[in-house]
Amino acid sequence: MSTGLLLHPLTLHVPPPTSTSNGPPQPFSTAGNHHRHILSLSETCTSMSQLKQLHAFTLRTTFPDETATLFLYGRILQLSSFFFDVSYAFRVFDSIHQESHSSFMWNTLIRACAHDVSRKEEALLLYRKMLGRGKSAPDKHTFPFVLKACAYIFGLSEGKQVHCHVVKHGLSGDVYVNNGLIHLYGSCGCLDLAQKVFNDMPERSLVSWNSMVDALVRAGEYDSALELFRQMQRSFEPDGYTMQSVLSACAGLGSLSLGTWAHAFLLRRCDFDVAMDVLIKNSLIEMYCKCGSLKMGEQVFKGMRKRDLASWNAMILGLATHGRADEALGCFDRMVGKEENVKPNSVTFVAVLTACNHRGMVKKGRQYFDMMVRDYAIKPALEHYGCIIDLAARAGYITEAIDMVTSMPMKPDAVIWRSLLDACCKKGASVQLSEEIATRLIETREDNQSSSGAYVLLSRVYASASRWNDVGIVRKLMTEHGIRKEPGCSSIEINGISHEFFAGDTSHPQTKQIYEHLKVIDDKLRSVGYLPDCSQAPLVDSNNDGSKEYSLRLHSERLAIAFGLISLPPRTPIRVFKNLRVCSDCHEVTKLISKVFNTEIIVRDRVRFHHFKDGSCSCSDYW
């Protein structure tokens, strides 16, 4: 046989066989310590084809003892998963006698599955098999992989069982295992369990802290996440993973001052490789856009040497949510154009459709929806239908929107019913239709939006039809079901201090001034020809005292803008965050106010509200 099978560069690293230091290598069947050579070859193996040659040698070689053979097979398994050839690993594993499967082999295979997106379930299956065979017990290496697989499929009940096994095997003190548990509970939304594991750990690493910070961010506990970040710095230097979570927390709070601080922090302290750098920059774009600084978001985006799909998605979405639909669509064109040639995914189209939605561009929205299906073969998800249905309904094409709901292949969720009902309410659809939709919305049992939920919207429908009896019934139902109407809410951040405004709210210390200024704004708007559109904003009896006002007048973001115009020096950009979705008319009004008062005003939606205990939060409180 020829050893020419093993090609350069592998052959370069073969230690000379002791028996034949000169001349051609001997056939492997005779020499007693050839297995050592194969073993050392396995250390320099650089590709799957080399590994296969090695495997072939192994099959032809007689090994001095069983242990040595199994050790080598373990290596081969390890290498095939290192080269991402999991099916080869499976074949090797299956070729080994069941009795001889070692913990190492099981672990290697489970790990290979846990790292492969399409094999997460297989990882759990293997683990179950491993337990069932009873030959090799799981150890501290097994659990982190199994837990990762559980986390990925959100298998909370499976994960809890694995947690029991961890305890049973006396591994509840292992730092790797515990990190896996934190990650699992964090991804499944069990914050208290994640916290408990974290608290009870005898030893913590940087990964433990990062996983816990991440769990808090996922749960929307941004404040606590930042507090933990502060604590962790007493023992660890943050890395890229940490900063990614910290940036998400800042984005979630909508706090530009915190976000800017985090940006400065990472410029000063952190050093990443290129892959991490792209990830961090993407988080920066998202953070700046969510905090209302589209300018900084764009700056980061433009300054990137390398961009990936997520960078484009973040930028398009940022432009879209700021109502800059044309630029968002332009960005999309550039992305798919010849020069950049990045293939969009389903998230890209959510961003593109959001751009159309925020500007009420019905036709364009439909075009992009069709383009997604036709040109990119992307199957529309619920979110895409949500965008396009909302778009149609808001523009008054309620029948068409309902047709889309009935023809789409999946079950509509509460968001879709709500946007239909909202449109019915604003466009004065028939009471019967509105009632039907409200019923469906309530049936989903997901309707927990107190300010624009089924009951509130339905009572508005009855009110605009002057069916006061029914309004009373709905009100009573709301009380019985314990649903409290919460007013719309906006916030504005000034010098690191956040101020909140509720529609109709009078609790701010400068209320009198704010309302006076609101009147100034409205008068100015009227003087340039703007009149609140009654069909968009029906008369509502929001105070339940017979005093009807345009709901537009009560919009909380207008209070916030009024406050901004009073307390900021002229021409300072004003950033307002709204808890409800910003719609096209809101962008219009804001644009008009910006023009009339010569100030840049940015309104951003869907930022989670951060309730400061003392009503304020400054940068220095945190760091």
Place this chain on the structure above:
DNA sequence: CTAGGGTTAG
């Protein structure tokens, strides 16, 4: 005798 943990947009 081998080894291991944490990222992604609505």
